[in-house]
Amino acid sequence: MRKELLKDIGEKELINRLGKFMPKNQVLDDCALIKTKNYNLLVNNDSLVENVHFNEISISPQDLGWKAVISNISDLLSSGSKKTVGITISLILPAKTEWVWVEELYKGINKALKQYGGVILGGDCSIGNAKMISITALGIQGELKLRRNACKPGEIILTTGIHGLSKLGFMIKSNINFDNNVSLNEKLISKSIEHFCRPQVNQNFLENLLKTRSNKKITRIGCTDSSDGLFQAVQDLAITSNCKAIINYEKIPRDKDWPKGKKWDEYYFFGGEDYELVFSLPKKWAKNLCKLDKNINEIGFFTNGKPSIEFKDHKKNKLLKNKPFKHF
Amino acid sequence: MRKELLKDIGEKELINRLGKFMPKNQVLDDCALIKTKNYNLLVNNDSLVENVHFNEISISPQDLGWKAVISNISDLLSSGSKKTVGITISLILPAKTEWVWVEELYKGINKALKQYGGVILGGDCSIGNAKMISITALGIQGELKLRRNACKPGEIILTTGIHGLSKLGFMIKSNINFDNNVSLNEKLISKSIEHFCRPQVNQNFLENLLKTRSNKKITRIGCTDSSDGLFQAVQDLAITSNCKAIINYEKIPRDKDWPKGKKWDEYYFFGGEDYELVFSLPKKWAKNLCKLDKNINEIGFFTNGKPSIEFKDHKKNKLLKNKPFKHF
Numbered sequence: 001m002r003k004e005l006l007k008d009i010g011e012k013e014l015i016n017r018l019g020k021f022m023p024k025n026q027v028l029d030d031c032a033l034i035k036t037k038n039y040n041l042l043v044n045n046d047s048l049v050e051n052v053h054f055n056e057i058s059i060s061p062q063d064l065g066w067k068a069v070i071s072n073i074s075d076l077l078s079s080g081s082k083k084t085v086g087i088t089i090s091l092i093l094p095a096k097t098e099w100v101w102v103e104e105l106y107k108g109i110n111k112a113l114k115q116y117g118g119v120i121l122g123g124d125c126s127i128g129n130a131k132m133i134s135i136t137a138l139g140i141q142g143e144l145k146l147r148r149n150a151c152k153p154g155e156i157i158l159t160t161g162i163h164g165l166s167k168l169g170f171m172i173k174s175n176i177n178f179d180n181n182v183s184l185n186e187k188l189i190s191k192s193i194e195h196f197c198r199p200q201v202n203q204n205f206l207e208n209l210l211k212t213r214s215n216k217k218i219t220r221i222g223c224t225d226s227s228d229g230l231f232q233a234v235q236d237l238a239i240t241s242n243c244k245a246i247i248n249y250e251k252i253p254r255d256k257d258w259p260k261g262k263k264w265d266e267y268y269f270f271g272g273e274d275y276e277l278v279f280s281l282p283k284k285w286a287k288n289l290c291k292l293d294k295n296i297n298e299i300g301f302f303t304n305g306k307p308s309i310e311f312k313d314h315k316k317n318k319l320l321k322n323k324p325f326k327h328f
Numbered sequence: 329m330r331k332e333l334l335k336d337i338g339e340k341e342l343i344n345r346l347g348k349f350m351p352k353n354q355v356l357d358d359c360a361l362i363k364t365k366n367y368n369l370l371v372n373n374d375s376l377v378e379n380v381h382f383n384e385i386s387i388s389p390q391d392l393g394w395k396a397v398i399s400n401i402s403d404l405l406s407s408g409s410k411k412t413v414g415i416t417i418s419l420i421l422p423a424k425t426e427w428v429w430v431e432e433l434y435k436g437i438n439k440a441l442k443q444y445g446g447v448i449l450g451g452d453c454s455i456g457n458a459k460m461i462s463i464t465a466l467g468i469q470g471e472l473k474l475r476r477n478a479c480k481p482g483e484i485i486l487t488t489g490i491h492g493l494s495k496l497g498f499m500i501k502s503n504i505n506f507d508n509n510v511s512l513n514e515k516l517i518s519k520s521i522e523h524f525c526r527p528q529v530n531q532n533f534l535e536n537l538l539k540t541r542s543n544k545k546i547t548r549i550g551c552t553d554s555s556d557g558l559f560q561a562v563q564d565l566a567i568t569s570n571c572k573a574i575i576n577y578e579k580i581p582r583d584k585d586w587p588k589g590k591k592w593d594e595y596y597f598f599g600g601e602d603y604e605l606v607f608s609l610p611k612k613w614a615k616n617l618c619k620l621d622k623n624i625n626e627i628g629f630f631t632n633g634k635p636s637i638e639f640k641d642h643k644k645n646k647l648l649k650n651k652p653f654k655h656f
Binding site: 046 | 345359360361364366371372373375377380381413414416417418430449450452455456458460462466
């Protein structure tokens with residue numbers, strides 16, 4: 001009899017368990033940190049696997065290249081990287097892959113690098129059954145150290161944008177029957193596809209954080225990105241920071257055409273791949289930041305208590321009994 | 329009709345073509361280089377894919393972990409890394425993977441890091457159909473810049489050790505029928521399995537190079553590792569350095585029990601995964617180094633001419649018409 005299967009514990013729990021193999025001064029976070037004399041380097045690795053994170057119907061190779069870069073840039077940003085140094089690319093491709101596919105992939109990669117900075121430093125390629133693109137990105141740690149474990153009770157929880165759109169875009173592109181009873185607005189459809197295929201990252205985030213900071217002594221901020229869904233992001237912050245998150249359902253920013261209903265709430269909270277930042281700040285700082293950047297919204301607060309998530313409106317707590325994020 | 333298939337061009341040619349997407353000052357080599365004020369960082373990425381580089385019969389998870397680290401350390405060393413900073417690990421695992429498999433893999437990884445230096449900095453895990461382990465390793469550039477394109481006509485070609493053993497070890501472990509007419513010596517069998525499952529890297533290489541250097545002005549040396557086979561390594565050096573390699577068949581260091589014959593020559597030259605260094609030095613330096621480290625052997629020299637390989641004994645040139653290295 002098998003003692004334990006990955007099937008039962010899932011990717012998330014596996015990554016946590018792998019932490020035991022790391023040195024004690026090294027903390028599992030969005031990025032790894034390398035200290036040098038002049039500045040500290042952030043290192044991140046993110047892989048996209050065919051038929052797990054993407055398939056041929058849902059996304060073009062150019063969009064895939066763009067997205068592979070963005071998922072890494074988002075992780076770097078959520079650790080406080082002020083500049084992307086570059087990336088290395090590891091590709092696994094089936095033998096029958098056409099050159100034009102690879103060329104399109106790299107077009108998307110270079111477009112994203114042009115917009116967000118950084119160059120291709122090198123790479124590796126191997127043959128395999130399914131396509132896989134794994135990017136390692138290196139960035140320079142900025143003044144603010146954004147870490148998952150730095151949230152504090154009393155702080156306001158914020159996000160840089162709207163969730164659920166990427167999930168909806170994926171379902172539209174994959175012809176998945178998501179809800180027959182709802183007819184979607186054209187604008188919402190195109191916005192969702194854009195969010196799924198060409199996600200963006202808030203480039204002014206660190207600058208605006210610094211601009212609105214009143215207490216210069218605060219250099220550590222609780223932060224992660226919502227690549228695995230808003231619910232997963234808040235949960236990661238709560239667990240690693242050892243505090244309880246109270247989410248205000250009414251304050252969650254939705255697209256104005258986002259339909260109502262239980263299913264749509266699930267897409268919203270568990271959707272993933274929106275690459276927004278989820279973070280917490282002292283009250284005054286939070287208020288100033290929201291004034292400066294209208295895309296940023298308060299969605300709740302942290303309090304003392306067992307690491308967990310609750311809705312302010314307790315009736316909404318049944319939503320949390322849903323299964324955690326699985327990549328589409 | 330398909331315009332072009334990876335099947336036709338192979339991994340090696342694909343990697344060369346991908347070079348066009350990189351900035352012009354960035355050169356395709358074993359490692360990527362990041363310049364900082366105090367020192368330069370070397371970055372390397374190497375992936376091992378199930379049923380391409382390994383399978384469950386041929387290698388245990390602990391040996392696989394060891395080998396995944398060694399293949400990266402070897403690349404770092406072949407660029408002149410004086411110290412491994414650390415590694416990030418990207419895993420793809422089928423849902424049914426057992427925890428004990430992962431634990432054994434990490435035991436092997438940490439054993440290799442204990443021997444060669446460096447720590448686990450972080451990692452990522454995703455579900456997929458076949459197992460894949462991709463490691464990104466960071467090292468600090470030492471005084472000697474070892475580069476594929478730095479070989480010069482007139483220089484002696486050397487290797488740090490014996491080739492072919494890893495290939496033989498793989499065939500023994502996989503019960504592949506390699507040659508019925510030869511009965512192998514027990515010592516050769518165990519040594520080959522050791523080379524395949526627990527390859528080693530020459531840790532004193534850089535120190536010995538520095539000790540035997542008479543002209544301190546020389547800081548660039550032509551070098552690569554033989555992870556894709558001795559033939560491929562010499563060819564990579566010849567092409568990127570734009571010179572012709574003449575190999576002395578008689579001087580090639582063989583295990584004393586290595587059988588004779590065409591097949592055994594093929595295993596030797598095209599075997600791969602021995603992780604020895606293949607490099608070139610001025611005559612005097614080469615002589616001094618071979619005196620200091622008895623495992624290092626001269627195997628030929630570079631000369632002016634079209635980038636290619638020839639044997640000194642022209643009769644042996646038919647060996648070179650063989651197909652290039654494919655991972656077992």
